[in-house]
Amino acid sequence: MKFYMAPMEGLTGFVYRNAYHRNFGDVDQYITPFIGNRNLSSREKNDILPAHNAGLSVVPQILTNRADDFLEIARTLQEYGYDTVNLNLGCPSGTVVAKYRGAGFLALPDELDRFLEEIFHKCPLRISIKTRIGVENPGEWERLLAIYEQYPLEELIIHPRVQKDFYKNAPRMDAFLFAVKTSRHALCYNGDIASLEDYRQVTGNIADAKLNRVMLGRGILKNPGLIGEIRGGKRVSKTAVKKFHDDILVGYLEVMSGERNTLFRMKELWSYLGQSFTSPEKYLKKIRKTQRVSEYRALVDALFSEQEWCP
Numbered sequence: 655m656k657f658y659m660a661p662m663e664g665l666t667g668f669v670y671r672n673a674y675h676r677n678f679g680d681v682d683q684y685i686t687p688f689i690g691n692r693n694l695s696s697r698e699k700n701d702i703l704p705a706h707n708a709g710l711s712v713v714p715q716i717l718t719n720r721a722d723d724f725l726e727i728a729r730t731l732q733e734y735g736y737d738t739v740n741l742n743l744g745c746p747s748g749t750v751v752a753k754y755r756g757a758g759f760l761a762l763p764d765e766l767d768r769f770l771e772e773i774f775h776k777c778p779l780r781i782s783i784k785t786r787i788g789v790e791n792p793g794e795w796e797r798l799l800a801i802y803e804q805y806p807l808e809e810l811i812i813h814p815r816v817q818k819d820f821y822k823n824a825p826r827m828d829a830f831l832f833a834v835k836t837s838r839h840a841l842c843y844n845g846d847i848a849s850l851e852d853y854r855q856v857t858g859n860i861a862d863a864k865l866n867r868v869m870l871g872r873g874i875l876k877n878p879g880l881i882g883e884i885r886g887g888k889r890v891s892k893t894a895v896k897k898f899h900d901d902i903l904v905g906y907l908e909v910m911s912g913e914r915n916t917l918f919r920m921k922e923l924w925s926y927l928g929q930s931f932t933s934p935e936k937y938l939k940k941i942r943k944t945q946r947v948s949e950y951r952a953l954v955d956a957l958f959s960e961q962e963w964c965p
């Protein structure tokens with residue numbers, strides 16, 4: 655099985671990826687949070703710079719519904735040395751969907767088909783797709799999958815929810831199984847794998863050699879030892895998690911301007927990591943409030959030494 659790290663805006667950028675790689679090194683492919691405009695922002699540029707991704711297998715992600723924009727961004731990425739890009743057809747956020755981008759583009763299958771025809775015709779890079787199964791209901795999936803079948807995708811990553819689900823409701827395994835049965839593409843499953851049991855349930859559901867890749871997002875953020883646990887059955891130690899945490903903190907301090915920006919990122923991370931400790935609430939409350947890195951470090955040290963790691 656190959657394990658992919660999910661793109662998560664504000665969370666799984668290059669600082670997190672590099673710290674993860676140094677500490678655990680068991681991810682086969684990282685997809686970056688999305689790039690949305692022709693003129694890459696400095697955050698986007700930093701995230702994809704080869705020097706910031708040395709030794710990692712990284713596929714940058716593009717979010718657009720305009721073929722000319724996609725092609726222009728892909729050209730830029732080619733100049734940076736990338737040979738594969740990922741198209742985001744899964745983002746459920748209201749502002750993105752309102753512009754018919756991300757999962758919103760799934761509402762316009764004819765336009766999507768034309769868009770894919772053009773980018774697959776003209777793009778010099780390989781293209782993978784990360785998709786939801788529809789906007790309103792799973793009945794849309796068959797048509798969307800039939801469209802994907804016409805193009806030579808590098809791979810198809812499926813998060814089997816509809817846009818309207820956001821992250822609620824259970825992933826719709828029937829829709830994923832339909833793809834396993836009918837698609838010619840290499841498939842990757844994504845959604846709600848947060849434990850070894852979840853992983854076994856998903857892969858046990860699919861007794862098919864076609865599924866040899868899964869993508870994990872929130873599960874890794876809650877428990878960075880998750881892939882190791884799945885692969886080797888061994889739980890990661892609290893000491894190893896602390897070292898990983900410290901690496902991320904130092905990484906952000908090096909690249910972000912000002913303590914507040916670093917703390918903003920670390921607080922976001924704690925909304926996931928915090929779930930894996932016994933009684934974390936009183937520490938998390940103070941962590942959320944602090945504006946100083948020195949105080950933040952003391953709070954985190956206390957949490958690690960006084961509470962147990964129980965992912």
Ligand SMILES: Cc1cc2nc3c(=O)[nH]c(=O)nc-3n(C[C@H](O)[C@H](O)[C@H](O)COP(=O)(O)O)c2cc1C
Pocket residue numbers: 660661662663665686687688715742744745784813844845846847869870871872873
């Ligand atoms: C805060 C947040 C940011 C995300 N950013 C992106 C993104 O930039 N691109 C993308 O394709 N998916 C994005 N996702 C979706 C994840 O990649 C993934 O599909 C989703 O979390 C389901 O997988 P999981 O259950 O393993 O977390 C984001 C999700 C969250 C919660």
